[in-house]
Amino acid sequence: xxxxxxxxxxxxxxxxxxxxxxxxxxxxxxxxxxxxxxxxxxxxxxxxxxxxxxxxxxxxxxxxxxxxxxxxxxxxxxxxxxxxxxxxxxxxxxxxxxxxxxxxxxxxxxxxxxx
Amino acid sequence: xxxxxxxxxxxxxxxxxxxxxxxxxxxxxxxxxxxxxxxxxxxxxxxxxxxxxxxxxxxxxxxxxxxxxxxxxxxxxxxxxxxxxxxxxxxxxxxxxxxxxxxxxxxxxxxxxxx
Numbered sequence: 001x002x003x004x005x006x007x008x009x010x011x012x013x014x015x016x017x018x019x020x021x022x023x024x025x026x027x028x029x030x031x032x033x034x035x036x037x038x039x040x041x042x043x044x045x046x047x048x049x050x051x052x053x054x055x056x057x058x059x060x061x062x063x064x065x066x067x068x069x070x071x072x073x074x075x076x077x078x079x080x081x082x083x084x085x086x087x088x089x090x091x092x093x094x095x096x097x098x099x100x101x102x103x104x105x106x107x108x109x110x111x112x113x114x115x
Numbered sequence: 116x117x118x119x120x121x122x123x124x125x126x127x128x129x130x131x132x133x134x135x136x137x138x139x140x141x142x143x144x145x146x147x148x149x150x151x152x153x154x155x156x157x158x159x160x161x162x163x164x165x166x167x168x169x170x171x172x173x174x175x176x177x178x179x180x181x182x183x184x185x186x187x188x189x190x191x192x193x194x195x196x197x198x199x200x201x202x203x204x205x206x207x208x209x210x211x212x213x214x215x216x217x218x219x220x221x222x223x224x225x226x227x228x229x230x
Contacts, residue, residue: 009155032217034218036221041224042223042224043119043205043221043222043223043224044158044205044207044221045221046218046219046220049218090157090158094217101209101217101219102160102163102173103158103160103219105157105158105159106157107155107156107157108155108157
């Protein structure tokens with residue numbers, strides 16, 4: 001079975017400093033990986049996804065993630081945090097590469113951004 | 116396009132009461148899903164419908180039933196609500212087409228409290 005581990009439950013940064021949210025996954029074959037963001041009292045929005053094409057994936061709002069098979073990691077980064085980035089972030093792995101998929105969610109990382 | 120819509124946004128029930136959560140999507144997606152989100156646990160799949168006319172159990176189906184009314188609508192029913200079902204419920208939809216990497220799109224959620 002596939003699984004995903006988000007290594008930090010909370011990350012605090014200052015506005016303008018880099019963001020790193022860490023995610024490790026477990027998969028028996030080549031996975032699809034996603035990062036979703038959830039702002040307070042809102043639904044989930046897709047930030048980016050990896051689907052076995054380029055290992056460096058660019059998403060919305062300046063976020064990107066790098067797929068490292070040797071490390072089974074898919075960490076999310078952003079060069080400069082903005083106050084509006086404060087939210088909860090979920091790393092997600094799928095149990096199928098194509099067509100219908102079941103998603104397995106990490107437990108989330110809450111990003112706090114201070115002025 | 117409204118995307119994925121859910122009603123109601125908030126609901127308070129007493130133990131033993133029943134209710135139905137409604138979900139609709141206007142993206143002509145084949146697959147639809149119901150998740151629950153509890154603090155510190157990420158999202159867990161309750162039921163899903165890979166295509167119109169089919170439904171299957173997810174990770175935590177006990178105490179719930181679903182109906183895929185048509186291609187657009189997928190409802191979740193609690194027949195006899197219990198306090199353990201206090202949660203935020205998310206509906207999602209995706210293309211679910213073979214040969215393509217799927218992306219799920221989420222509704223805004225229903226916050227349910229069972230007293």
